[in-house]
Every structure is written in structure tokens, then in C-alpha cells.
Amino acid sequence: MSYVKGLFCRECGREYPAEAINACDFCFGPLEVIYDYDSIKKIISRDRIASGPNSIWRYHDLLPADIENAVDINAGMTPLIRSHNFAKSLGLENLYFKNDSVNPSFSFKDRVVAVASTKALEFGFDTLACASTGNLAGSVAAHAARAGMRSFVFIPADLEPGKILGSAVYGPNIMAVDGSYDDVNRLCSEIADNYPWAFVNINMRPYYAEGSKTLGFEVAEQLGWKAPDNCIVPVASGALLTKIWKGLNELASLGLIDPVKTKMFAAQAEGCSPVVTAFDANSFNVRPVKPNTIAKSLAIGNPADGYYALRTIEESIGGAWAVREDEVADGIKELAEKEGIFTEPAGGVVIGALKHLVETGQIKPSETTVAYITGNGYKTQEVVQDIVRPNLIKPTMSSFESSMKL
Numbered sequence: 333m334s335y336v337k338g339l340f341c342r343e344c345g346r347e348y349p350a351e352a353i354n355a356c357d358f359c360f361g362p363l364e365v366i367y368d369y370d371s372i373k374k375i376i377s378r379d380r381i382a383s384g385p386n387s388i389w390r391y392h393d394l395l396p397a398d399i400e401n402a403v404d405i406n407a408g409m410t411p412l413i414r415s416h417n418f419a420k421s422l423g424l425e426n427l428y429f430k431n432d433s434v435n436p437s438f439s440f441k442d443r444v445v446a447v448a449s450t451k452a453l454e455f456g457f458d459t460l461a462c463a464s465t466g467n468l469a470g471s472v473a474a475h476a477a478r479a480g481m482r483s484f485v486f487i488p489a490d491l492e493p494g495k496i497l498g499s500a501v502y503g504p505n506i507m508a509v510d511g512s513y514d515d516v517n518r519l520c521s522e523i524a525d526n527y528p529w530a531f532v533n534i535n536m537r538p539y540y541a542e543g544s545k546t547l548g549f550e551v552a553e554q555l556g557w558k559a560p561d562n563c564i565v566p567v568a569s570g571a572l573l574t575k576i577w578k579g580l581n582e583l584a585s586l587g588l589i590d591p592v593k594t595k596m597f598a599a600q601a602e603g604c605s606p607v608v609t610a611f612d613a614n615s616f617n618v619r620p621v622k623p624n625t626i627a628k629s630l631a632i633g634n635p636a637d638g639y640y641a642l643r644t645i646e647e648s649i650g651g652a653w654a655v656r657e658d659e660v661a662d663g664i665k666e667l668a669e670k671e672g673i674f675t676e677p678a679g680g681v682v683i684g685a686l687k688h689l690v691e692t693g694q695i696k697p698s699e700t701t702v703a704y705i706t707g708n709g710y711k712t713q714e715v716v717q718d719i720v721r722p723n724l725i726k727p728t729m730s731s732f733e734s735s736m737k738l
Contacts, residue, residue: 407442452530466495548579570641599685655684
């Protein structure tokens with residue numbers, strides 16, 4: 333069963349029933365899920381969680397959808413990899429990479445869409461839709477296929493070919509919009525008002541966003557039921573960073589881990605860094621920008637949760653950093669060469685931010701640090717195409733040895 337009591341406005345506090353709505357009628361503030369934590373506390377335990385499915389649904393007591401009817405493609409419980417080579421190069425003793433690039437559709441979006449699609453079926457929708465910078469489109473298409481639903485995915489027309497193919501294979505209706513993600517999102521908001529569809533990141537957003545909490549839950553469980561000292565998170569809308577923080581604090585409030593002292597760090601690319609710009613200005617006023625970045629999965633110029641991401645950074649005594657565009661591909665290559673993880677540009681941004689935070693002393697050598705790798709590099713191969721320089725040889729030993737200069 334789900335322990336959802338309803339929704340509440342994050343700005344004015346007004347409460348609403350658990351319906352497919354995402355904004356307050358009074359102040360237009362975003363809505364958040366209300367849980368019956370008293371009932372959850374009576375039944376939840378580390379053993380109960382550990383005995384659950386090897387997926388995000390092991391945390392179903394803290395999710396807003398019913399596990400009995402879950403749309404499940406086995407998202408979650410991805411590896412938390414302890415770094416040796418990268419950690420040594422940075423002088424860190426306890427560095428981990430949370431490798432969410434190995435989810436079924438190859439990004440962390442499977443977590444949020446699993447929850448949103450399950451809730452959409454509970455509400456009686458037959459069509460799943462989204463506005464996407466790429467990864468979300470693939471996940472929505474995959475979950476809709478699993479659920480037997482129609483799907484419509486709206487993307488910027490200049491999206492990476494690998495991400496378009498990664499959506500098309502599941503058979504959705506792909507709508508390529510001549511404009512930025514913010515243009516796509518505005519169009520989808522209008523469509524959502526006129527069509528009875530479940531837009532996962534619009535009218536289903538309060539439930540959808542809760543799926544990201546599982547990245548906090550899993551890391552704490554994989555660390556032996558401890559919160560890390562530092563989390564480095566790529567920021568697009570800002571929701572991922574806020575929900576990892578929320579997830580860790582939910583575990584603490586239920587007595588499953590000690591009080592959380594984690595510092596949350598936001599990572600963006602310079603070509604689209606409105607949250608970092610506001611942080612640097614010591615402001616909570618996130619001013620929209622026109623994205624111009626190689627990190628297309630982070631190219632949201634008007635982040636819906638930017639303000640709340642900044643509040644999370646302040647509350648956790650964390651920080652934020654914008655990585656130079658020319659450093660993004662270098663981060664991708666370095667992570668692959670040192671740890672065997674091939675990530676998309678968002679991961680390259682995380683690596684660039686990690687290195688800066690260590691160099692500036694914001695991350696201490698003995699602290700437990702988790703860097704979140706949220707998408708797979710095979711979707712964005714063109715970003716590192718310059719490294720493809722095979723040695724062309726003849727099928728002879730002399731040709732091989734000559735090529736190798738042995």
C-alpha cells in the first residue's frame with residue numbers, strides 16, 4: 333500500500349488531495365507529496381528494506397505509488413563503486429561513484445519514471461508523455477511500452493542522435509520541436525492543459541520527483557546505513573539534488589541512519605549554469621539563461637527547482653561550481669580511463685566539479701564523497717569522437733611490431 337496522504341504547496345502550505353496536479357491554485361507554488369510518517373515509522377526497518385526487491389521498489393513505503401501494480405523494468409540498486417585510481421590521483425581516501433548509467437534505459441530517469449508511470453496507471457491514464465532533454469524520453473518510452481500505454485515524447489530537434497534512437501526503439505510518438513528545452517516545456521504545459529495525458533514532469537511532477545529520493549536511500553544503504561559527507565550532483569531542473577537530500581533526511585527522521593551532515597554540491601556546465609550563477613551572487617533569484625552547452629541533458633535554462641536547490645545547498649552548507657565547456661569531454665575521458673565508467677557529458681561535468689572541490693579544499697581527503705554519474709556515454713559518443721584513432725596494420729607480426737614500435 334501507499335502511505336500518501338495528499339499534496340501540499342511548498343510555498344503557502346495549502347493542502348490538496350492526491351491528484352494529477354502540480355501547482356497551487358492560490359499562489360502557483362509547486363506541490364509536494366504528504367506521507368503518513370507515523371504509520372511508516374511503525375513498520376519500516378533496515379531488514380524490511382533489505383528483504384524487498386533488488387530495485388527502487390525495496391523503498392516502496394517511502395514512495396507515492398503502490399508496489400502491487402508497479403511498472404517495473406528493474407530500475408535502481410545500481411553499483412556504488414569505490415574509487416581507487418581516481419581517488420589516488422586526487423588524494424582522496426573514500427571516493428565513490430554512484431553509477432546510475434547502468435539503469436535499464438541507461439540513466440537515472442528510470443527511477444522517476446517508474447514512480448510516475450505507476451501513479452499514472454493508478455489515476456487511470458492511458459497515455460504517458462514528457463518534455464525531455466533526451467534521457468527522460470527514452471525512459472518514458474520504455475516504461476510506457478512495459479505498461480501497455482501510448483507514449484508521446486517531446487524533445488529539442490537538435491538532440492544527440494543516440495538519445496533519439498534510444499527513445500525510438502520503444503515505439504513512442506517522437507515530437508522534435510524547433511527550439512530549446514524551455515520551448516519544449518512551455519509547449520508541453522499547454523498540451524497538458526488540453527489533453528488527458530500523464531505528463532510525467534508536468535501534471536505528474538509531484539510523484540515523479542519522489543523517485544529521485546531512491547538515490548539517497550541506496551547510497552546510505554550501500555555505505556552500511558550511513559549518509560556520506562559529500563554528494564556531488566549534476567543539476568538541470570535542480571530536483572535531483574533536492575530529492576537526494578530529502579531522501580537522506582527521511583531515513584534519519586525514521587531512525588534508519590544517524591542525523592545527516594552531508595554537504596550537497598551542485599555541478600553545472602558554464603554554458604547553462606543559472607543555479608551556480610545565483611549561488612555565486614549569494615542570491616536565491618535564479619535568472620533564466622539561454623543554454624549553450626555540450627551537456628545537453630543539463631540544458632535547462634529556467635530550472636523549475638532552482639530556488640529549492642539553492643536552499644538545499646545553504647541548508648547542507650554545500651556549494652556549487654560551473655565547469656568550463658572545454659573540460660567536460662576531458663572529464664568523460666578521465667573517468668573512463670581511470671575507473672572504467674563511460675558517462676555522458678553530465679558525468680563529465682560532475683568530474684570537473686569534483687576536481688575543483690578537492691583542489692579548493694572544500695572536500696577533505698578523509699571524507700566520504702559520492703559523485704553521481706547519471707547517464708551513459710554510449711548515447712553521446714560524438715562528444716569524444718576525437719579519441720578514435722586505431723592503428724591500421726596488416727595481418728603480420730612485423731606490421732604489428734612496427735606499429736607498436738617495440
